Amino acid sequence: MCGIIGFSTNEPNDENFQLLNKIVAQSKIRGLHSFGYSYYNSELQTKKFHNLTELDLPKTNKLIYHNRYSTSGDYKDHNNNQPIFNNGISLVFNGVIDMGTKEEMQKKYNIKMDSDNDGEILIKKCGFNKDKILDFVKNMSGSFSGLIMQGDKILFVRNTRRPAWMVKKHNATYVASTNDIFMRADSSLEPYCTIPNKIYEL
Numbered sequence: 784m785c786g787i788i789g790f791s792t793n794e795p796n797d798e799n800f801q802l803l804n805k806i807v808a809q810s811k812i813r814g815l816h817s818f819g820y821s822y823y824n825s826e827l828q829t830k831k832f833h834n835l836t837e838l839d840l841p842k843t844n845k846l847i848y849h850n851r852y853s854t855s856g857d858y859k860d861h862n863n864n865q866p867i868f869n870n871g872i873s874l875v876f877n878g879v880i881d882m883g884t885k886e887e888m889q890k891k892y893n894i895k896m897d898s899d900n901d902g903e904i905l906i907k908k909c910g911f912n913k914d915k916i917l918d919f920v921k922n923m924s925g926s927f928s929g930l931i932m933q934g935d936k937i938l939f940v941r942n943t944r945r946p947a948w949m950v951k952k953h954n955a956t957y958v959a960s961t962n963d964i965f966m967r968a969d970s971s972l973e974p975y976c977t978i979p980n981k982i983y984e985l
Contacts, residue, residue: 785865785877786810787947788848789930789958791937791985795844799953804840805968806959810850811835817864821873822846823935829868845937845985847930849875866932867902872911874902876929877960878945902929913982916940921980930958930985937985941977949983950974956985 788810790803818838819831823845832838840846849865866873880901881888889896894907909915911933917940920927926944930937939958941947948962950972958977959965965974977983 785875786848786850786960786964787875787877787928787930787958788846788960789937789939789985790846790848790955792844792953792955794954795842796953799955800840800842802953802955802969803846803957806957806964807838807840807848809964809967810848810959816850818848818850819864819866819875820846820848821866821868821875821932823932827868827871827873827932827934829866829873831864831866845932845935847873847875847932847937865900865902867898867900867906869897869903869906870910871933872906873932874906874929876902876905876927877947878926878928878942880904880923880925880927905929905931911936911938913938917980917982928960939977939983939985940981941979943979947977948974949977958983958985 792799821829822841822843865875885896885899892904896903909919920940920942928941928945928947930939950957962974965972
């Protein structure tokens with residue numbers, strides 16, 4: 784089980800930044816093994832932590848975030864923790880793409896992997912191509928709900944096997960794994976369930 788959060792705004796301000804921090808704090812119930820985020824500041828940057836107290840979110844207009852209970856790869860090695868950053872693309876997701884070993888996944892998908900995390904399969908097979916990503920997620924046998932980031936662009940997609948909710952507030956769009964996360968962060972929010980097998984551009 785993992786927590787994913789997406790954040791996008793054209794007007795970064797104290798209000799939407801404070802809400803982002805509240806949503807992140809409420810997401811910790813979905814994983815305490817590691818924490819990380821990617822954000823845009825002239826270029827895509829990624830930070831990872833093992834301790835939530837180390838987390839200090841940057842004020843930015845685009846960010847994806849992840850916290851996890853480990854299911855793939857040793858979480859003590861940050862190379863296996865999300866966001867997975869490869870080929871200029873950053874990925875956070877909840878689900879299981881493949882439960883094979885690194886060697887098995889490399890052979891099955893005909894790719895060279897830099898980590899043991901199965902999320903790398905999607906990056907290597909699809910890049911930032913919307914059609915390829917949607918086709919991959921829609922037809923996979925596993926489960927997926929995730930945010931893919933390249934530069935200052937963020938895509939979100941999920942299949943029917945993993946949830947995600949979205950809300951707009953303070954001139955910003957937020958994505959989170961569950962409705963409960965949003966409601967614990969701010970009971971006045973009005974989240975809506977995202978549609979499976981649809982690409983959202985944040």
